[in-house]
Amino acid sequence: MEYSFRTIEDKWQNFWAKNATFKVEEQSSKPKYYVLDMFPYPSGAGLHVGHPLGYIASDIYARYKRLQGFNVLHPMGYDSFGLPAEQYAIQTGQHPETTTKENIARYRQQLDKMGFSFDWSKEVRTSDPNYYKWTQWIFSELFDCYYDTTSDKAERISKLISTFEKDGNAFVKAVNDCEIIFSATEWNAMSATEKEGILQHYRLTYLADSWVNWCPALGTVLANDEVINGLSERGGHPVEQKKMRQWSMRIKAYGERLLNDLNTLDWSESIKEQQRNWIGKSKGCSVQFETDDKQHSIEVFTTRPDTIFGVSFLVLAPEHPLVKTLTTDEYSQKVDEYIQTSSLKTERDRQANVKNITGQFIGSYAIHPFTGEKVELWIGDYVLASYGTGAVMAVPCGDQRDWDFATHFKIDIKNIFENVDISEGAYTAKEGTITDSDFLTSLSVADAMTKAIEAIETKGIGQGKTNYRLRDAVFSRQRYWGEPFPVYYKNGIPTIIEAQHLPIILPEVEKYLPTEDGQPPLGNATDWAWDTVNNKVVSNTKMDNITVFPLELNTMPGWAGSSWYFLRYMDANNENAFVAKEKANYWENVDLYIGGSEHATGHLLYSRFWTKFLFDLGYIGVKEPFKKLINQGMILGRSSLVYRNAENKYVSKSKLEGGETPIHVDINFVHNDILDTTAFKNWREEYKNAEFILEDNSTYICGHEVEKMSKSKYNVQTPDELVEKFGADTLRMYEMFLGPLEQSKPWDTKGINGVHNFLRKYWRLFFDAEGNLNLSDGEPTKDALKTLHKAIHKIQDDLNKFSFNTGVSNFMICVNELTDQKCNNRQILEKLTILLSPYAPHITEETWTLLGHEAGSVNYAKFPKFNPEFLVSDNFEYPISFNGKVRFKLEMPNSASKEEVEKAVMTNEKTIHYLEGKEPKKVIVVPGRIVNIVL
C-alpha cells in the first residue's frame, strides 16, 4: 500500500476541524504553555515558503508541549490594518476591507493545508471593530495617565490634578515636558483650555507640535524606525522634516524599565543589544557655562566630566534658543547664513556629508567654570537640538569630532592626558591618567569622573544625569486604513470618548487620498462628527460646536493593534473587557514567541511598553509580553537565469562567452537548473521563437542567484504547489531540515525528495511486501529498542534546544535502522509514532489508527506525559557494544602523557548517568579508543 498523502491529509484536516481538536480552555489542573507566532499582514501575494517556517517550528513545539501534558494556547490571527491595502484602494477604489477579507481567506486556506494546530476559535483581526474597540480603549487609558517617578509607574491623571489643585506643580515628580512652574492658585485660576494644555505635558499620550518625518510620496508621517537613511522603509521614498500637530506616546517614561527588564528575558543577545542601543542610555553630567557678560548660562551635557579642563570651546546646535541672543553684530550675518543653510539640509544631506565639517563662530564667549578662562562659542550642525541639551562642551583631545572641528577651524587643542600623543587624532579611550587639570591632575579617568561630578554639584553648576536616546513615539498617521482615535475636539480641546461608546467605527469615504486642503483621508468623510448628547457619530452637517464636535482625522499607526494582540488571544471574544482578568492571570505571558528579527526595535519595544503600562494599572499580572523569543531567519529565493547573447540566442551556462545579458526566468520552468525550453517558449510572446545554444547533452543549464523572494524576480515559491506534489508533512519536515531555524538560508527544493522518502519508508514499516498491514505483537528485539531509545533521547534533546533540523536527521537514522532490522513491532512503532507526531501530524494520525487506536487520540489525551518515564522502560538493559558510544569525563591531571590517557581510556570503569533525573547506572566501558560514547 502506497503512502497516499493527499487522502490522509484531507482526512485528518477535516477531522481536526470537525472535532475542534485544538480548542483550548483554561484548566487549572494542567500547567499552561503559550506558543505564539508573529501574526502576518495579509498581503495580496499570499503566503510564500518563508512565512510558514516559523509557524512550522512553533507548531512542532506546541504539539510537543501538548504531548508533555501542557495546556497549550497556540492561536493565529491577522495584522490586517496597513498601507498596501490602502494603496490598492487608492488605485482601484476597492474598499480596503474587501481586499483584506479576500486576502485573509486565501491565507487561511494556505495555513489549513499545512496542518497547523491553531485554535481558530481565538482568531483576532486588528481591523475588526470588536478588536480595535479595545485598541481605542487602551489609547484612552494612556491619555488618562501620567508617569509618576516616585512610585515609578503610571498613575491616574486625576491624582495629578488634585496635586496641582493643592500644591501646583513645583514638587511634582513626574515624567513631563512642561516648561512652566505654577502654584495651586495659578492652576485653579486657569481656564479649561489652559489646564488641558498643561496636562498634555504629562499625559502618556499627548498632542504636540513635533518635527516629524514627513514622506510626501506616501502622504504620511513615519516613525523614526520606519525611516532608513532618510528614505522610507516601505518604498524607499525621500523623507523630509515637517512640523505637525501629532499624537505622541510618552515611551521615554518607560526607558529605564524597558532597559532593565531586558535582563529577565530569554532573547538572543543581538536583539537585546539592538534594544539597548535604541534606548541609548548614557550616564554623564550637565554643566552650566556662564557667558562672559554673566547674562546667560548655557547648559551642556557630557559623558566625560573628567575632561572638563580640556574644554577649549562650546558648540551649540544651530536651532539652540540662545544663539540669536548671543551672536554679536559683527557675526550676525554669517551666523544667519549658517543657520539658513543648515535648516535647508535634509536628514539625507547631513548623513551624506558626515565627513564635511561645518560651523560658525558667533562672536561671544563663555567662562570656564573652574579656570575662569574665556571659551569661544560656536554653532555647528553636528550638534543636535533634540539630544541632550542641544549644546556640547568641546574637548578636542578626547573626542574625535571635537578634534576634527578644532583642527579644521584652527582652534587650540589642550591635552589633558598624561603621556598621550594627540597630534594625529583624539584619545578616546576611557582609561589613563589625567594631567594639567587642577584638582583632577594625576587621577585615573574613572576617579576623575567621580571627582568632577562632585565638584560640579558642589559648585551648583550642574549635576550627574542620565540621558536616553529613545524619543517619544509619534502615534498619528495620515491614513485611512487604521484605527480611528476615540477623540473629538471640543473648542480645540482634545476630548476622549468614554469607553462605553466604543468602538468608533472607521467611516466610509469616497476617496482614500488626503483632501484637497491637505487633511488626512478621514477629512473626506461626510459622517464624522461626535454628538455628545446622543453619544454617537453623526453627519458633519450637524456640527455646531455646542453639542456636536469634529472628530480626530488621523488614524493610529500599524503598531497600535499589534502592541497588545497577544493578550486578546487569551479571551478573543470578550465584549466587556480587552481580556478577562482571570484569563490573563491563567495564561500570563507568551512562553515562546517566534518571528522575524526585523521587528527588533519597533513592535517588540512597543509591545513591551504597553504591557508594562497595563501591568501598572493592574489589568494584567506580568511585566513582559514575551519570555522567550526566537527569530527565524529569512528564506531567500533562488532565482534562475537564462543568458541572451548578441545574436538573440539563449546560451547555456557552460557555453557562455561573456557579455550575455542575464534574464530572470520563472523558477517553475526550471528543475535542477535544467530549463524546460518548451515552457520557456510558451511563457511570453517575445520568447516564442527563442533559439538555444545547448550543452553537449542537449540540455539548457540555467545560472542562479540567491536573493530576496520577489514577484519581479520570478523566484517566489508558494507552499501550495509543494503541498500538492509532496504533501504537508513532507514540506513541514523539509523546511525544518533546511538548517537552523534562526539562520537565513536560500530556498532550494533539491533535497525535498530525501525527506519525502523518509516518510514513505516510515509508512512501509507498517506493511509487508504485498501491501498488507503487518504488525507483530511480540516483545521488541533489543536492537529495535536500542534504536528507538536512542532516537527518543536525541529527538527530545533537539526539541528542547529548538534544533529541529537535527531532529529530522535523527528520525531518518531511526527509520533507516528499523528498516534494516525489518522491525514491524507494534510497541516500537507506537512510540515512534508519538515521537513523530509533532513533525508530521497527518501521517502519524493515520498510522496511529492503523495501530488500533481510536481516531484522533494521538492528540493527546491518552498520553498526558511525553517524557523519559513514559517512553523508556525502567527495566531495559542498555547493550553496550564495542561500537556503542558512552560519554564520560576522564578525570586526569593535565600533565598526563598521551600513553597514560590512552591507558585510562582503555581500562576505566565509569559510572554513567544515562538519563537525567534517574539513578546512575553502571556500565563497563569496553576497551578501545572510545571517548564519546552515547547510548
Add this chain to the structure above:
RNA sequence: GCCCAGGUGGCGGAAUUGGUAGACGCGCUGGAUUCAAAAUCCAGUUCCGCGAGGAGUGCGGGUUCGAUUCCCGCCCUGGGUACCA
C-alpha cells in the same frame, strides 16, 4: 567607526563543560532490479596520492597528551546602528 552573529566537503548542514571532524540529506560515481523509465535496493564519495601515507574546520600565533571547540591578533560575510556629546 561601533555593537551583534557567523566562517567546516561539490551543496544544505552535523559534532563544542576540549576527546575517532564531516552525522543526516542532496548531488555525483559504480552496481542490482527493469524490455525501458520511474521507484527501490547495494557500494563508494573532504582533498592530494596508484599506494603506503600526507594535509585538512577563514588566516597567523598560543595553551594542552589532544583544539572546529579555549586564549591573543588579523581577514571576510551577514544583520543592526550611526555626527548621541
